[in-house]
Amino acid sequence: MRALQFSEYGTPGVLRVVEVAAPHAGPGRVRVAVRASGLSTGETSIRAGKLRGVVPVAFPWRTGFDAAGVVDEVGEGVTGTRVGDEVFGMAAPGERGANADHAVLAAWAPKPPAWSWREAGGAAGAVETATRVLDRLAVGAGHTLLVQGAAGGVGTVVVQLAAARGAAVVGTASPRNHGFLRTLGARPTAYGPGLVDRVRALVPDGPDAVLDCAGGALPDLVTLAGDPARVVTLVPDPAAVALGVHLSHGAPADATGTAVGSGADPLAVYGLATAVALAGQGRLRVPVAAAFPLEEAAAAHELSEGRHARGRIVFTH
Template identity: 65%
Template sequence: MRAVQYAEYGPSSVLSIVDVPPPHAGRGQIRIAVRASSVSPGEVKQRSGAMREVLPAVFPVRTGYEAAGVVDEVGEGVSDVNVGDGVFGTTSSERGANADHAVLAVWTPRPATWTWEEAAGATGAVETSFRVLDRLAVTRGDTVLVQGAAGGTGTVAVQIAVERGATVIGTASEHNHDFLRSLGAKPTTYGPGLVERVRSLAPSGVNAVFDCAGGALPDLVAIAGDPARVVTVADLDAATHGVHLSIASAGTTLGPGDPPAVYGLPIAVELAAQGRLRIPLAGTFPLAEIVAAHTLSETGHARGKISLLH
């Protein structure tokens, strides 16, 4: 089967499509014939070498954490899914979702309202959004700032915070402001003057800040008034500013990691079925164009998720 991998750190050109034996579902796992998979900014940073001190690679590295497809193998101990079911989910730590077949460790039935490519990019954004919004205890009546609101995670975080009854302010380039309004957020630009712009939009203050972009923690702490009210998923300098870096893992050199919020997936499916949660797509590429997909992610201006069609 086809699979994407890289054997060294570097630009997107280090990626290649190789022919490998198909994987098989182990206990508590399922295998899917992949219809679509996704490209995440975090994995793009890992491939570049920017995170080698935090998450060192063991080469060669198979790429892809998220995929959607049709179940074709069910592992021992699995009783909630059958061969032929359409699902979306994430792999184990071995990755490998950018391939013709992928083994999933976490999965949920695909809602009919999402295409395969939308479902492929949903799991990580949904899990991250629930994990961070719950850590910040965001609820009705709160005012939340989402930094990097037009990205793959930010677009989902905005919608879930709005569903909870929060007022949401989202930062993005000006050409994305109408898009953020369509998701229910009050848009503003990032960069110099952010503190003043947010205060003009939220004169009573901001209860919580969800940083999906990185690079602005001093301003975000000033907006929240307390570093404990800021959580980042993108800034590796978080500890320097007293801010929590949320990583859903068993731990890295930066800390112990947070428990994955997989409980959010069935909630997201219910919202999607009601037409109240969508997964915006910045671009869709054939698997063979994996280099172009990573290149788009590297621009930092992708509006929504990037998916690969198989």
């Protein structure tokens, strides 16, 4: 089968599509014939070596954390899922490898009928990340959440999941994306110089929590939150350590199932079931910015690194 991998840190040019043996579903897992798979900004950071002190990497590194497809193998002990079922889900963090013709999923849920394969292929990683950070920030009813980079692949899902929890959301984005953010349930504002004043005009008492999906404004975000403990970032940034801001990521698990890696947060895979329920109610979309074949992986990574894509970037299979 075809799989996407890299054998050294570097630019998008280090990515290669290679022929490898297909994996098989072990106990408690399923294998899918992949229809679409996702590309996260975290994956580009791993490839570039920006997370080398945080996420352990053994070369060659197979890419891809989330995928959607048709189940073609069911591992021992799996119940409620059969060969032929359409699902979306994620690989084990230490294994990854979802950007391939076949992928083994460690967590999955039924593909919502309302979602296309492209939407489902990019859903699980964004949903898990969004749920994980909302839990860490304890976002709930009556709270106000500020999302820096709200129009991106994770930001768009965070906005909707936070709104489903009863929170108000303010999201930063370029002006061309402001109307789009309103359709998701966020009050938009521009990023860049003057951010503190613009947000305070919308939220005079300041946000209860802040999520940074884009980087470049951590000092202002901490000022708005009033406490670095109320800020979480998804972007590797030396300023985070100096400011006391937590970098959230899901790290591989050791033999006991405990997450390892610097600052790892527990994976929030229960969010997949929540996503299915919300999708069935028409309350959760997974905007797709662009879709690429595996052979154009370098272009996909370049688009992701530009941080101007509106929604998820996915690979079609």
